[in-house]
Amino acid sequence: MNSGKILVVDDEADIRSLLQEILSEEGYDVEVAADAAEARATRARQQPELILLDIWMPDADGITLLREWSDSAPSCPVVMMSGHGTIETAVEATRLGAYDFVEKPLSLAKLLRTVERALDARARRAGGKLIGVGQPLSGAPVGRSRAMTQLRSELVRFAAYSAPLLLLGESGSDRGVIARFVHHSGANATGPFVTLDARTIDDDSAAAILLGTDPASPGVLEQASGGTLLLSDLEDLPLGAQRLLSGILESGLVARRGNGEAVPLQARLITSARPTILARVDSEQFRRDLYAQLSVLVLRIPPLREYAEDVPELLRHYVDLLTESEGLRYRRFGIAAQNRLRNYPWPDNARELRNLTRRLLLSDGAEEIGLEEVERELSAQTAADEPLVKQDLLALPLREAREQFERAYLQQQLLLCNGKVGLLAKRVDMERTHLYRKLRSLGIEFGHGAED
Numbered sequence: 176m177n178s179g180k181i182l183v184v185d186d187e188a189d190i191r192s193l194l195q196e197i198l199s200e201e202g203y204d205v206e207v208a209a210d211a212a213e214a215r216a217t218r219a220r221q222q223p224e225l226i227l228l229d230i231w232m233p234d235a236d237g238i239t240l241l242r243e244w245s246d247s248a249p250s251c252p253v254v255m256m257s258g259h260g261t262i263e264t265a266v267e268a269t270r271l272g273a274y275d276f277v278e279k280p281l282s283l284a285k286l287l288r289t290v291e292r293a294l295d296a297r298a299r300r301a302g303g304k305l306i307g308v309g310q311p312l313s314g315a316p317v318g319r320s321r322a323m324t325q326l327r328s329e330l331v332r333f334a335a336y337s338a339p340l341l342l343l344g345e346s347g348s349d350r351g352v353i354a355r356f357v358h359h360s361g362a363n364a365t366g367p368f369v370t371l372d373a374r375t376i377d378d379d380s381a382a383a384i385l386l387g388t389d390p391a392s393p394g395v396l397e398q399a400s401g402g403t404l405l406l407s408d409l410e411d412l413p414l415g416a417q418r419l420l421s422g423i424l425e426s427g428l429v430a431r432r433g434n435g436e437a438v439p440l441q442a443r444l445i446t447s448a449r450p451t452i453l454a455r456v457d458s459e460q461f462r463r464d465l466y467a468q469l470s471v472l473v474l475r476i477p478p479l480r481e482y483a484e485d486v487p488e489l490l491r492h493y494v495d496l497l498t499e500s501e502g503l504r505y506r507r508f509g510i511a512a513q514n515r516l517r518n519y520p521w522p523d524n525a526r527e528l529r530n531l532t533r534r535l536l537l538s539d540g541a542e543e544i545g546l547e548e549v550e551r552e553l554s555a556q557t558a559a560d561e562p563l564v565k566q567d568l569l570a571l572p573l574r575e576a577r578e579q580f581e582r583a584y585l586q587q588q589l590l591l592c593n594g595k596v597g598l599l600a601k602r603v604d605m606e607r608t609h610l611y612r613k614l615r616s617l618g619i620e621f622g623h624g625a626e627d
Contacts, residue, residue, distance in 0.1 A: 318485030344476030347526030366402025378415030399442035
């Protein structure tokens with residue numbers, strides 16, 4: 176949840192009520208004032224961390240109040256609001272120390288972003304840090320959970336190095352976004368950020384793509400010189416390309432095609448892969464030496480189900496992002512809808528959450544997205560034979576959910592016991608006769624090992 180004390184000063188009762196409701200739902204502690212006299216008294220009593228201040232009020236205008244508070248060295252940022260804003264007013268407000276200026280009618284998405292940025296700026300000034308538990312750097316993974324806090328800390332630490340970095344994460348876990356954040360946070364931030372999908376390479380094209388075709392057409396390794404090369408879906412790199420890349424990393428030289436000239440490799444390599452790459456290394460489908468060269472630093476990106484407590488904050492983040500970048504209509508998620516989505520398993524991780532948010536913003540519903548609308552979006556059931564962690568059991572009646580869980584649980588446990596029911600009974604702590612009946616009732620096939 177967000178935190179912070181906000182004072183809303185506006186002579187229009189409807190606007191005060193709306194802002195108090197919206198900001199309170201976002202987790203802020205909100206006080207309101209109808210005029211300058213109330214604002215002075217509330218500010219003195221509450222010491223807010225942010226003030227939203229209307230310019231035009233009956234007793235004293237917002238500029239007068241801002242000037243008054245500026246003279247007394249205000250300890251919190253002030254965001255000015257007005258439906259009659261002019262360039263001169265905005266300039267005067269900025270000169271007096273206002274953090275920002277928003278026009279009425281208010282765009283709630285823009286206002287919420289401004290509030291978050293203003294409080295973030297205040298926290299940075301107070302703590303002298305750019306990144307912390309509550310407020311990540313721009314572009315950093317969003318969330319206040321322990322998992323996301325630790326991830327941001329590791330990203331900042333790894334960004335300071337130039338060694339190859341391997342990002343391990345499930346499909347849809349925003350590995351590319353995280354790689355870009357590492358690039359922009361490191362020493363090569365002003366250099367190029369070049370991306371290459373390993374699935375687009377075959378053994379015949381590998382040399383041309385990595386090294387170029389001639390000195391006038393350099394490959395991606397030279398294009399990324401002074402910056403970062405992101406090689407995604409590393410596990411799909413063909414063996415011939417693996418051999419070529421391993422030789423380049425071993426020598427530290429990029430041999431230009433056409434004239435044979437070799438130049439030093441001066442790009443940082445970041446690779447991303449699904450965790451299945453470890454099995455490919457064990458089965459010799461991926462070169463062990465190349466894996467060692469590319470995994471000097473390894474960072475595991477947790478799946479969304481491991482930080483589901485951050486889903487409400489992620490929803491707000493994606494609403495802001497999509498309304499600004501794609502011009503979609505602002506909508507907000509109701510509490511029941513947020514709670515439902517916190518308990519959804521998100522098999523496609525952050526990408527699935529982002530796409531669901533986009534679909535809901537594109538729909539014609541009311542401003543508040545309710546539980547029923549969310550349930551309709553989630554109505555496509557996950558197949559019953561999906562891994563247990565990918566099943567949306569909350570979408571099922573209790574009896575069906577229990578049976579589906581028991582079936583998936585016992586099937587996986589039976590595999591671990593090599594199909595032996597006697598071992599399974601000990602493993603799950605069930606009496607054997609009762610276990611036989613349970614397996615038959617769930618339609619689970621089983622063999623009879625010697626110990627049975």
